[in-house]
């Protein structure tokens with residue numbers, strides 16, 4: 001009950017803040033419609049008595065009135081629907097904004113790596129689409145309650161025992177709650193298989209992965225796994241739904257017994273001459289209406305219970321343990337330019353929920369104005385180090401100093417706006433070409449000259465020529481039928497995006513050439529060697545992660561990571577001369593290309 005009241009308060013506040021005028025109009029129209037229902041029962045009773053007494057004129061007037069009220073009741077419902085539909089749409093947009101804030105409004109990204117957080121976001125994203133139904137259910141439950149009270153008063157005025165009829169409606173309500181719990185439990189239990197099934201469907205049908213699956217001959221296996229996950233998910237849902245239906249049926253049977261007792265009682269009164277035939281018609285009509293009202297109340301109550309789940313899920317996202325926000329006393333500004341550089345002191349790191357250190361006591365200098373390459377075998381911890389430097393995660397131990405100031409003391413959003421990045425798993429932003437690149441520096445999104453310049457520097461002219469509509473042409477099929485690009489072309493746009501921010505303190509390129517062909521790779525690194533100089537004028541550091549030694553060798557400083565530790569540091573010549581891991585990896589690659 002407490003949960004229900006809290007859900008009702010949440011929905012009412014949401015609807016009120018979304019559009020109070022439309023909400024009030026919906027309430028007035030719905031109230032008129034709901035009053036009409038017991039009104040029709042009363043009119044039917046009077047209609048019967050007048051007819052039996054031979055008062056044809058009065059009977060005709062009441063008959064016409066009943067017809068008009070029935071039409072009006074329908075019309076009220078239609079117009080009310082229009083109003084609360086709009087309120088629901090606006091409320092959905094408010095919850096969407098809230099969800100975006102919970103996912104993005106934290107200093108770090110630790111929560112995004114948590115499977116439970118991801119599951120909760122998926123569920124809330126689906127449930128938000130029912131915001132209109134939730135608000136409609138709230139209005140209906142209040143008005144159905146009013147209708148039930150009115151009906152009870154009319155019944156009790158004829159026979160006090162009939163006061164008990166609405167009590168017969170309690171078992172279905174209670175059973176309905178248990179039924180909903182069983183259904184919710186099955187939904188929670190099936191969420192993982194559902195997610196897997198959706199993912200497998202995506203892999204099997206999206207053009208990029210479907211091609212690879214076809215060549216690997218994996219489509220049958222994908223289909224089988226998809227079917228299995230889907231079957232497992234639906235089996236769990238089916239069991240929950242079946243138990244729910246059985247519980248609901250039990251409640252309804254109890255109520256049916258109460259209706260039978262009601263009809264018996266009123267017939268007894270009629271035989272004794274205490275009530276008229278019209279009263280019998282009235283009671284039977286009201287009893288049937290109570291049945292419909294209880295069924296409706298049950299259905300809207302289960303919708304409200306579902307809304308309660310959405311609210312609790314939103315609460316859990318809102319209160320998800322994330323990094324503590326900075327206390328003002330500890331805040332230090334991000335410098336306008338780097339004088340000395342970025343220094344890592346005994347930095348260790350384990351991902352949240354894991355004891356396994358991915359980085360161990362890393363000591364490292366990234367001197368101002370220099371180009372630093374990070375190399376190492378798969379899983380050595382290169383991308384993790386990059387994420388720490390970007391402030392997306394905090395070291396578990398040790399510290400990162402920017403010109404001697406601990407990165408933890410700098411406002412994360414200020415640091416993020418001072419750096420420029422292109423991650424290994426770069427975003428394929430399926431918007432217009434202008435938006436895809438312009439999001440790198442929102443203030444310059446409207447500047448065609450700047451955009452054209454960075455696109456040129458990233459070697460993206462062929463893409464601009466390919467996209468119908470140029471800068472304002474759409475990319476991908478995310479929301480419209482835009483130009484489809486290759487993996488390398490998407491990455492080239494990512495490069496242009498990362499080059500848009502003017503004079504960053506740190507330019508991070510995590511395998512920026514992974515999807516590029518050899519010529520494009522060469523051009524890119526020539527370009528970025530140049531842009532590193534440019535960044536350097538601001539004292540900025542260019543840090544790139546790469547497996548390609550032909551490009552790594554261009555860096556001023558090369559850092560070799562091995563098992564989360566710094567194994568070697570030096571320039572290309574020094575590292576070759578020291579004949580360590582770098583030299584081994586370099587020679588291995590040189591041999592495989594010769």
Ligand SMILES: Nc1ncnc2c1ncn2[C@@H]1O[C@H](COP(=O)(O)OP(=O)(O)OP(=O)(O)O)[C@@H](O)[C@H]1O
Pocket residue numbers: 113351354358376377378379380381382383384385424
């Ligand atoms: N979000 C995460 N949660 C838990 N463990 C992670 C996460 N991301 C990476 N790891 C683990 O951390 C280790 C280092 O991963 P990282 O991506 O930093 O390596 P890398 O050197 O960049 O590898 P690659 O060259 O393949 O990109 C790996 O063992 C990986 O499984």
